[in-house]
Amino acid sequence: MNVPSSAPRSNIPDMPSVDDLLPYLRQIDENRWYSNFGPLAQTFETRFAQRMEKAHKLPDKTLSCVGLASGYQALTIGLRLLGVVPNDKVLIPSVTFPACPLAAAPLGAEAILSDVDPQTWTLTPEIARQAASKMKLAAVMSVCVYGFPLPAEEWDAFSRETGVKVIIDAAAAVEAQKYPETCLVAHSLHALKPFGIGEGGLLVARDPDLIQQARERINFGMKDHITYQTGENAKMSEYHAAVGLAQLTRWEDIKKRRQKIYETYKLFFESLQDLTSIHPLLEKTIASSLMISLKEGNALEVFNRLQQQNVAVHHTYLPPLYEHPAFAGLEVTGKEGANEIKHKALGLPFHAFLSDEEIGKIVQKLRESL
Ligand SMILES: Cc1ncc(COP(=O)(O)O)c(C=O)c1O
Structure with missing residues (x-):
């Protein structure tokens, strides 16, 4: 097993x-x-x-x-x-x-x-x-x-x-x-x-x-x-x-658990306002991941620093698909917006089983990596 x-x-x-x-x-x-x-x-x-x-x-x-x-x-x-x-x-x-x-x-x-x-x-x-x-x-x-x-x-x-x-x-x-x-x-x-x-x-x-x-x-x-x-x-x-x-019988509780984790992250992020923010559209969904935007556009470096500190950071949906070898031949209408996102978007651990203490530590490590 x-x-x-x-x-x-x-x-x-x-x-x-x-x-x-x-x-x-x-x-x-x-x-x-x-x-x-x-x-x-x-x-x-x-x-x-x-x-x-x-x-x-x-x-x-x-x-x-x-x-x-x-x-x-x-x-x-x-x-x-x-x-x-x-x-x-x-x-x-x-x-x-x-x-x-x-x-x-x-x-x-x-x-x-x-x-x-x-x-x-x-x-x-x-x-x-x-x-x-x-x-x-x-x-x-x-x-x-x-x-x-x-x-x-x-x-x-x-x-x-x-x-x-x-x-x-x-x-x-x-x-x-x-x-x-x-x-x-x-x-x-x-x-x-x-x-x-x-x-x-x-x-x-x-x-x-x-x-x-x-x-x-x-x-x-x-x-x-x-x-x-x-x-x-x-x-x-x-x-x-x-x-x-x-899952339908658990759905209301699933939503509450996710909302609680999201609210805890939001509180910890208040002290980071000048450097980074949680993407505002997360407010409008039942979050599946905690996506943040880095004002300095140094997401790739911060990603590496957080990984070295054992934080399960991720860049889901990035790099843009035109950088994947399998899609290299596809027509692309423009890259400006996607490229900007590549440099400012970062995902932090997000699931129902994170404690307040763990979230605090993740945000502290983020602060040190910025
Ligand atoms: C945006 C998006 N579309 C489609 C899919 C594919 O869904 P599935 O894994 O259920 O086939 C995923 C899966 O992660 C996704 O994130």
Whole structure:
């Protein structure tokens, strides 16, 4: 058996215990149904949609959703549902997880790496508008980096105005991201996300037909055992749905635990105001990581100094994707914003199991490294 490493960890999943899971696993025993849209997966989807309707004060049955095997597959299937076909151009921010451009590859679509706004660290509708005025885009994949929510109404307006379809990758922004009227929303339920189930994803839309089509696409493109269109196996198993159901009952506590850690960091950061700050958009999400911005733009040096002091510092989503060898051939619309972020963004350890004392020590080491 592998013994977990004692090296410091930047993120530790907040997952249900065996006892939390048992009632749901017993249901699986009774049902003898393990995948293919079983009763637990269906219940999870319904309860998740209801929970989000309540959180966003939407009328009942406004949202439809389907569970998938991963967030990556939610993006690929999402692009298929938006009608992306070979050689289509899909605009994707260059500051995000590699899953985003990789999701366009199985469709034969061309990922165009977009610059991002140096304030919000995201691909904004304004940046997408500029790109759409210069090239024919089939779709935009805008991303809630670090769980930062995106302006739903503005993306709806962009889509209506330009006719370009939009998928919002709200991987780590469950509940923080509003559900726009026209855009598809994808979530990752990877263990390291605030709403983690191990491996899994969700596609959420206001249009139930789109979600029905997603069900066919994630089951080999089949309808009544006949494959009418291309598809794959990207279904959520009953075991993962069991974890999802248990997480729904823990969700309010997960949020509280994360909020407490975030508030503690905020207090410690008050004394560092002139040198660095926590990114303001963290206030608007259920934080999955503690992203800070360094006024001096010396993130790479501070990263090395903190690492030497045994702090589990990280630069998630950096360097920008155009610096990854696998994406070297992709068209890039601009690098200025992304490059600025590369030099000022830094991630500190963030999870529910940090004590006040540990947070104090991390911030003290940061102070010494600045
Ligand atoms: C922004 C973003 N998009 C997509 C993904 C892929 O999600 P998954 O790991 O569930 O496939 C991730 C995973 O970390 C992510 O951070």
